[in-house]
Amino acid sequence: MAAKRTGLGRGIGSLIPTATQEMTDNGRPVDVFFPDNNAARASDSDLVEVPGARLVNLNPKDIAPNAVQPRTHFDAEHLAELVHSIREVGVLQPIVVREHPSKKGKFELIMGERRLRATKELGLDSIPAVIKETANEDMLRDALLENLHRANLNPLEEASAYQQLLSDFDITQDQLAQRIGRSRPQITNTIRLLKLPEAVQKRVAAGVLTAGHARAVLSVGAPAAKQRLADKIVNEDLSVRAAEAAAAQGL
Secondary structure, three states, X not given: OOOOOOOOOOHHHXXXXXXXXXXXXXXXXXXXXXXXXXXXOOOHHHOOOOOOEEEEEXXXXXXXXXXXXXXXXXXXXXXXXXXXXXXXXXXXXXXEEEEOOOOOOOEEEEEOHHHHHHHHHOOOOOEEEEEEOOOOHHHHHHHHHHHHHHOOOOHHHHHHHHHHHHHHXXXXXXXXXXXHOOOHHHHHHHHHHHHOOHHHHHHHHOXXXXXXXXXXXXXXXOHHHHHHHHHHHHHHOOOHHHHHHHHHOOO
């Protein structure tokens, strides 16, 4: 069995074999946001082809906004939080685009307006994107779900993939649970890992903390308390049960 990946979440980008643009030696696109993630990526040979979708890096300047974007107001505070997150750990879920109908070499945004805006605000010249080339939503969803079984994801990548499938591809938690053989509570608990402080997420992604440890960390209140418990788990080599006890006792 291939070793688990150690990068942070990459949404459906973890489930799509890559195109030939901006490749590393191991076949993944160059991750300009969090470059150390590339070394641990599993081989694309583990994944089935996803019909009608390609994973690439694009220049945000080449992406036009979605003309039918229903949201016209974006909360400034939430956008600032996303800018900070991208500055620290990168874009955790690729945007989804299609080729522009009238401008060759340009693209039109389908999903990910806030991610694109935050990337432009940071002045970055690359953003991970899935180029959608099919109108057959069922075929695309089925292929992505199939690759959930094949991609040897770490808990953060799994959480990010679940969240993006639910939010961007209209997959319900019931459908997701049925297709991957998990319960709805398991899916909910996995997605909650994305609420961990960024430093703790990195430890989970690297395998320093298990998903069980992470759930114990999530049970405490403020971000600072979560960080203290994570430090205690690592420094004292606590088991999951001991971590849960420490959380219950308020550290």
